[in-house]
Amino acid sequence: MGGSTTVAAATAPALEVRRESGQREVFCGLTSIVWLHRRMPDAFFLVVGSRTCAHLIQSAAGVMIFAEPRFGTAILGERDLAGLADANEELDRLVADLLQRRPEIRTLFLVGSCPSEVIKLDLAKAAERLNTRLAGQVRVLNYTGSGIETTFTQGEDQALLAMVPLMPRAPAAPAAEGAAPAAAQELLIVGTLADAVEDRLISLFGRMGIERVRSLPPRHSRDLPAIGPGTRVLLAQPFLSATARALTALGAQLISAPYPLGVEGSAAWMAAAAATFGLDDARVAAVLDPLVERGRRAVAPHREILEGKRLFLLPDSQLELSLARFLQRECGMELVEVGTPYLDRALLESELALLPAGTPLTEGQHVENQLDRVRAARPDLVVCGLGLANPLEAEGIATKWSIELVFSPIHGCDQAGDLAELFSRPLRRRNLLRFS
């Protein structure tokens, strides 16, 4: 099957989803700290948890050698477990200490973990208490990154959700939908993007005629964009269910679009924003057409490698559906199974419409059974976490480790070639290596 870059599958029947439960081989939401602390260097992430949580973050961030750590763990001890009142006092003491030594911190995130949630340590209250005490010098927020509540990228969703109440309210609403002049509207891109990608997308929107574009999360934790009925929200990442809901509850309008992965997805994503702002078609096309043409040229050499290859995606980040759509439609891959840790149908409506009928979708995981399916299908490429990648390689199955996808600049038409390269590289490498 060759896939297609031209046919839109708008009439695809609703895809069925297999729900699976069992052992899940996924990260917890704490892992999001690894990229969020780089996005907002003036914030500090304090996990309240156990030695396990501390060990997790350092294992995930361990290759970076730090002169200035920007995250840490308040490790609960036996005394804290014995008396919660004590635990609260301890936390206050520890935060006071931390802030005295790092006066430049502007925002402090108290991040909840499995242990802190199981013992019902109320971090929301702690944040409130500390905010009063610190009186504006530092903002203290809280969110959960626990494994029992969040999977991997959902940690970012929770962190952004915690910032929403602090966003300034934008001035009054336009009378009716679409009636407001574009100038009164602001475009809000939600979801962490690489700096260079963000700059590029903002300048492209500017060329199309959208003047006011802001991002959440911002680069400085206190520089929060305004929100209100004039705000049009464009999600850059598919894992932001809670944040999207909170933003729409404040009157913002969500733009429905596929996610900006690949040429097609990125172009559709930008076009959806342009349509919302009622921009001039010709002007939009003048920006997008060359991007699309160039993007396709960049993808082409990788398509040569990927075309006809069979792909199996294990659940990890919720990026799986968008990746599958890109790899199937633009790179000609065949989809054996698309796993996702969590499927928000509302946010993925546009992606689901672009997947071919009959695509086997799985929500949740029973890792042993899923690996049995992998082995039975012997796909050409498996997208999976680092806990599984080398063992599968040793079984002779090519893999692409998925975490790289949240650490790499992959959004936008200009990045489509790089994105395709991430998948063609392991296959190219296998062809390259010779030991005889």
Added chain:
Amino acid sequence: MELTLWTYEGPPHVGALRIAASMEGVHLVLHAPQGDTYADLLFTMIERRQRRPPVTYTTFQARDLGGDTAELVKRSIQEAVDRFQPEALLVGESCTAELIQDQPGSLAAGMDLGGAPVVSLELPAYSKKENWGAAETFYQLVRHLLKAQMPAPGTPPPSPQRWRAEGRRPRVNLLGPSLLGFRCRDDVRELTRLLGAEGIDVGVVAPLGARPADLARIPAADANVCLYPEVAGSVCSWLERRFGQPVVRTVPIGIGATRDFLGELRQVLGMEEQPMAPESSSQLPWYSRSVDSTYLTGKRVFIFGDATHAIAAARVASRELGFEVVGLGSYSRELARDVRAAARELGLEALISDDYLEVERAMAEAMPELVLGTQMERHSAKRLGIPCAVISSPLHVQDVPARHAPQMGWEGANELFDSWVHPLMMGLEEHLIGMFRHDFEFVEGHRSHLGGQAPAEPATAPASTVALASGSPGPASEERTPVGTSDPSWDPTGEAELAKIPFFVRGKVRRNTEAYAREQGLALIDGEALYAAKAHFSA
């Protein structure tokens, strides 16, 4: 509650995982929340293993907490046994599961699992750590598997010299090597070769590579070699008590220690003394004596790691390389006594701490020219601009190299020489930078044999700045706000003279001069004062 930026050890269940993953035919069922499977990466990525660690996690989520998590535990145990058919099953909890108290061990005991031995682990996650967890797991497993063989109390212990009567070569077990231990793979290879050449056979190596059936053969050896006391200390003591097996406790890292180790082993086994010629077996003694190494004399070195490696490194550094050890410490509280004793011999007070910032402060204060530490000390050494080599876990992927890189035995000593001397500036470069300071390429702090361009920052940061910048509980606050009056300041001639001191000792000279000025009541330090201090301290 305790603020932790970096932790030297993981939680105790990671220690249990290390034992299970090191062995064959053992499976661990761990009651743990979704997300704790991150630990698999330690084995698949850092150790670069070709298969998943033999662990089944229950991975419960919040919605399971309302329901029957005990049922989930039982299901996971049953599935693990059915699928993997282990020869021995370990059952334990992670920190979160410990809080909900499902007692997975007793649940397993009440199940019909087809007869495989089941070992229930108690791993107190809020008071103990990784190495303790590994030692405890290894001990419980061995104890469980050897229960049936235990001699009746009062039975005289077997003679460690019975090999003679039995007409065979003496045989010893190597206990302690495990995954995520430092260079265990190659240490085992090196020692097996070395012992073979001495006429000694290796019986069981465990946990690394052993099956439960191998553990059952432990009593058949004449002695146990306790290679890594952090992991095997308690097992060896128990075997000594219950089976009368003597334990060889010298850890053969370095030339002297390897000789002592062989001496101790021969004595225990009742073998003849052998004249030993390490010079023909290892390059270290000659390399260290050769004139090229003269400049290593008195290099100030700060050592931190697990107790085993820190103690061994101190001996090698001070006696075999001619360094001056200016700091020695360990995060292994269980072996603190041994570290203290080793430090005392060097006229030092040992630093026993698992607080990374305290270690960083001690390092900054000692102003070493070389740091021998763990992966964590790389962070501090980087901020202080001090060359650093890793000698102990915790480690990262670069410390599980493809090449043969033991720490133990003769070849291990070669590896120590190369890897510790490499980060230092080579002698010629050191001289030339001391003489000519205006070079556009070989600027200060540059170590051209490392291929880098950027000069390292000299290690001049006083402890107070370090604590401030590193952002965590540090020294008492009066240390952070210098009480201006008594502190001497530098005048331009003083600064100029200071700049002439080679960068790697400049920190120490600065501190000594300031101390001298305070002592003499000088408010301003000029060039003369610096030279006066220099004479004062070398006198």
